[in-house]
Amino acid sequence: MSGFKIATWNVNSLRVRLPQVLEWLNKEQPDALALQETKLQDIDFPESVFTDIGYRVVYSGQRTYNGVAIITRDSINEKITDLPGIEDIQRRVLAVTVNGVRIINLYIPNGESVTSDKFQYKLQWLRSLEIFLKQELGAHQKIIVLGDFNIAPQPIDVHNPTEWEGKVLFSDQERKAFANMLELGFADCFRALNPVLQAYSWWDYRVNAFKRNLGMRIDHILASQSLIAQCELCHIDKTPRSHERPSDHAPVTAAFI
């Protein structure tokens, strides 16, 4: 596939955000869009809404929590919905191949707080993810890993890094796990294309965080080494976050030559 545009968006309920997703698709015309937190069982996924406008869809959902989906222009192959080595009812992984590009959509656990059991689950999940990514790198050349990572990689990705030091989303353990991922052979598209730009992809619903720009960059698009040289643009679209009834996340887009 040459000349393609791919995006990720944690929509925090596809049922609520469906009109915004359709509007955004129509305006941006990506070749692929990875969604997280669809919060829909597969039986409830609004498949025809997307096929009617010329997209194909694949999804791995559950009710109330989690749920991932990928919307693409071209045909979808080699679907995987689980990490190796862990039993997990939570639907957080969706890997597919489209036009020779491996697309791995992730909704990495939030972790709640570093003292929580959910934080240990997050770290274990990240260890399994690393094993999975190694496998994928052995099987595919062109890989894009994207989604809600729930990790801010560097101080520049946090509105107040001093305050967030050691806290969930920005702890040393999580940042190390992110760095390990890059060391496997991936680049962070946004940071590769915008080395010193401070921009966020998520703002808490509370405390007027969006208006005050108290955000974090936790939604990412990683590209394998054979793809990163072809990445010509990566940006975060804050527009939908300013809409009525927004998701707390903004979509992130990368374009490849």
Place this chain on the structure above:
DNA sequence: ATGGTTGCAACGCAA
């Protein structure tokens, strides 16, 4: 200020 908001679903849980 240990608060605040949102979504789901029906009470508190997760984010």
